[in-house]
Amino acid sequence: xxxxxxxxxxxxxxxxxxxxxxxxxxxxxxxxxxxxxxxxxxxxxxxxxxxxxxxxxxxxxxxxxxxxxxxxxxxxxxxxxxxxxxxxxxxxxxxxxxxxxxxxxxxxxxxxxxxxxxxxxxxxxxxxxxx
Numbered sequence: 417x418x419x420x421x422x423x424x425x426x427x428x429x430x431x432x433x434x435x436x437x438x439x440x441x442x443x444x445x446x447x448x449x450x451x452x453x454x455x456x457x458x459x460x461x462x463x464x465x466x467x468x469x470x471x472x473x474x475x476x477x478x479x480x481x482x483x484x485x486x487x488x489x490x491x492x493x494x495x496x497x498x499x500x501x502x503x504x505x506x507x508x509x510x511x512x513x514x515x516x517x518x519x520x521x522x523x524x525x526x527x528x529x530x531x532x533x534x535x536x537x538x539x540x541x542x543x544x545x546x547x
Contacts (some may be wrong), residue, residue: 435468442467443477446511450481459505462486462495464521465513489524 435443450461460482466474477483482504484495491512499506510530512521 420474426435439470440466442513446477446483447481449509449511450477450483453507453509454482457505458509459507460484460495460499461507461509463513464494464510464517464525467511467513489521489528490531491527 432438446461446463446467452459453459462484463477464486466485468474474485477484484499486492486495489510496506509532510525
């Protein structure tokens, strides 16, 4: 039996390639929060769970905007200690990812003095802050 190989003769890439609107809005929301906190001297921003599934974007937000990503709210204490050791203030603001956040996490946030704010339907990320 003869083996047949298929050959791609032409490959077309759609232009422009980019992110969906929800990802663009989530990145923009975190960038805006981080810039506002920096401008107001309130310190670095924490984000609960990666807001996008793209390590390059997450690393850029960490490097360019001083954003700290945590997978557990208990990690906030260590983040705050590292920020203090490096002479950087750490804000009392955490952004929840657009993914579902359990009632247990919401209670843990409230116990840390970070009550959750209502999420407008058009906003992809939820900010929780004690201020």
